[in-house]
Amino acid sequence: MQQISPRRDPAPSRLAYRMERLLLTPAFRRLLWVGVPVFCVSLAVGLYLSDQTRRDALSLMVENVKAKVRDRPEFMVKLMAIDGASPGVAEDIREALPVDFPMSSFDLDLPQMLREVSALDAVAKADLRVRPGGVLQISVQERTPVAIWRNDETLDLLDIEGHRVAPLANRAARPDLPLIAGVGAQKAVEEGVAIMAAAYPLATRLRGLVRVGERRWDVVLDDDQRILLPEIDPVPALEQVLALDEAQDLLARDVVSVDMRNKNRPTVRLGESAADSLRLVRLKELGVD
Template identity: 30%
Template sequence: MDGAGRLDRSARSLGPRADLKAAAIDAVALLRERLWRRRPHTRPTLDREPPDRLIALVERYLPARAGVAATVLFLLGSAGFGIVRGGHVEELSTAASDTRNAIANSAGFRIASVAINGRKQLSQDEVLAIGGVNGRSSLLFLDAANVRDRLQANPWIADATVLKFYPGQLQIDIVERSAFALWQQDGRISVISDDGAVLEPYLSHRFMSLPLVVGKGAQTHAKEFLALLAGYPQVKSVTKAAIFVGERRWNLRLKDGLDIRLPENEVGNALAELSRLDKDDKLFSRDIVAVDMRLPDRLTVQLSDDAAKAREELFKDKKPKKKAGEA
């Protein structure tokens, strides 16, 4: 310390650099000593540097602030390791993004107006939340492609277009899927679109009037079959559910519990025959539990237990009685 109470130059220069140089010099000296121990009989040559010379070279070529740089790198590495190990990467990324957006907003790139076209089921707030747009977002740093990808990942949205109009207008055009039917699989009921996409679990009563399809694969075949069924309103009006059997053919469960087993092929002809039988013979009003139409050349009707018992009693009464003396 000099007379003014300040550290002199030689004292101030001591620090990380001096520590690093000292460690390097010690390492060179130790290496030199070990090499000489292993080769005690080797005679020095003119091109071999003496220890003092090697130490001078280390001091000469060591960067001026290598110690400071090494310390900074060590601290940064430790901080990064702590962030990753502690699970704070997402928080740090969010904070950095918010800071960047705040700067852009203060510079005049705040999203002042949003126009959303094509929505029917989803609200404006739902569309923005799905796209990841919030009150902190700035138009300057908004990634339109990322917003579009997030929107299209939602099952309700079939397609989306995102446009930015500087300095502060955002336009989102979406094509929504429509709720087409209810699909039951493994005891769970979901709302599906006409292309079979699952839109959401069935929780809202606003979807109660949708047709019900049941079974594996029914969601992807429902559009074609329900369009065919719509051509026979007399059958459709009494149908409670359409059941896809073995991923190859359909059964109908009527509202009164009657099962109609349709064939795998020529389904339209079978539905037309059902309409005719109900119109002419009141088929759906009879005391039966099942109608089997799987065989093309015949129709099999299964009576209820009560109807079968009554039919059996009827035939017993009609059976001719034996006369006296007849064997």
């Protein structure tokens, strides 16, 4: 009688079933297809670089490749071009950027160089870039001086925002610019320039403006005459004084100052001789000899 062998169970074993389920897991598949190769490569690189001699050789090779790329002719900067700057400012820029040409563009720290140029007093805005042909192009927008600020014993040129543009040796060097003085005058340059423009009819007598208490201005004329302007709306107050002067020659008289700080009650301070004459007139009116 023929012996019949038992039929093989087609169902997978428990271990095979678990392996198949594990292979269907996305995280395990990523680990198998990405993590294992990365680990093997990292292990090989780590073993290779564990030797100091190999590390030194690799570093030397990298430096040689970098040097060959850095020193290629197309990456060399041969000269500097400065646009938009006056000769004096251009010279200041060259002193601030002592670059020895030719130099590789990879060795130029353009952000730091831009900070150095922008830090110059006369520079309002700057732009740096390397042009084709090996030219370091520096484009500059200079500050425009609009006033001279006397601060203690020094003279400085200021722009409309009150930024220092450059020192000034003496007042006669820029007779075209108005003179302002006093603590805090540099913070109100725009207002000071507007007052000076309104005082144009007094240009031949105008000596400058003085900032008082960091709040308001005094207009200073020759013969030490002063127009004391209010803190608010100084230009209309000055125009009122100019109208009085045009109608009655107010400022041509023996007047020490015209106080417009209270616009509702202007005050005129007379000189000594004018005050004495006025006193005599009043005494005569009172019948006193």
